[in-house]
Amino acid sequence: xxxxxxxxxxxxxxxxxxxxxxxxxxxxKADELIKLKVAxxxxxxxxxxxxxxxKETR
Amino acid sequence: MAYVKGxxxxxxxxxxxxxxxxxxxxxxxxxTIETTDKxxxxxxxxxxxxKGWTCSGSANLDWLAAENITQTYADxxxxxxxxxxxxxxxxxxFYSGNGIINSFSFEGPRNGLATFSFEVQGTGALTEGTTx
Numbered sequence: 426x427x428x429x430x431x432x433x434x435x436x437x438x439x440x441x442x443x444x445x446x447x448x449x450x451x452x453x454k455a456d457e458l459i460k461l462k463v464a465x466x467x468x469x470x471x472x473x474x475x476x477x478x479x480k481e482t483r
Numbered sequence: 484m485a486y487v488k489g490x491x492x493x494x495x496x497x498x499x500x501x502x503x504x505x506x507x508x509x510x511x512x513x514x515t516i517e518t519t520d521k522x523x524x525x526x527x528x529x530x531x532x533x534k535g536w537t538c539s540g541s542a543n544l545d546w547l548a549a550e551n552i553t554q555t556y557a558d559x560x561x562x563x564x565x566x567x568x569x570x571x572x573x574x575x576x577f578y579s580g581n582g583i584i585n586s587f588s589f590e591g592p593r594n595g596l597a598t599f600s601f602e603v604q605g606t607g608a609l610t611e612g613t614t615x
Contacts, residue, residue: 448549454498
């Protein structure tokens with residue numbers, strides 16, 4: 426589970442995302458929003474992080 | 484053996500988790516086409532046909548949440564397909580597909596929390612993956 430914080434007001438499809446809003450997203454969504462520079466990472470679930478690290482080690 | 488708590492299974496619309504989610508379920512079915520004839524030796528026979536799926540869920544109401552009633556209603560009105568994922572981010576297993584929100588209801592009982600529920604008609608394949 427990844428929690429992000431919106432850093433800039435923007436429209437996502439038919440949703441208005443407001444600066445300061447925090448919510449849980451899937452990795453691909455977090456990546457997309459962070460790339461668009463409208464969100465920042467708040468918290469990454471420890472197990473998710475461990476799995477990612479495990480994949481990288483393989 | 485590793486049990487999975489139902490609490491860990493979440494509904495994501497467009498990659499964003501539903502806030503105050505209460506229930507989520509997916510139901511998939513496969514049509515069977517009967518092929519019974521006089522050569523079937525008294526037993527009905529079938530071949531498989533088309534597959535389909537639906538998803539339904541409910542949540543406590545939160546007007547200010549990032550993903551709750553307002554967004555679901557907007558999708559319902561728009562009638563366009565939404566990308567949904569249902570699964571556990573802890574266990575990295577997900578069922579994903581595109582679907583149209585074809586049912587929406589909102590309840591405000593006396594002496595109880597306001598809730599809403601919805602149904603999604605899947606369009607196209609439902610896939611099992613490890614999307615996180």
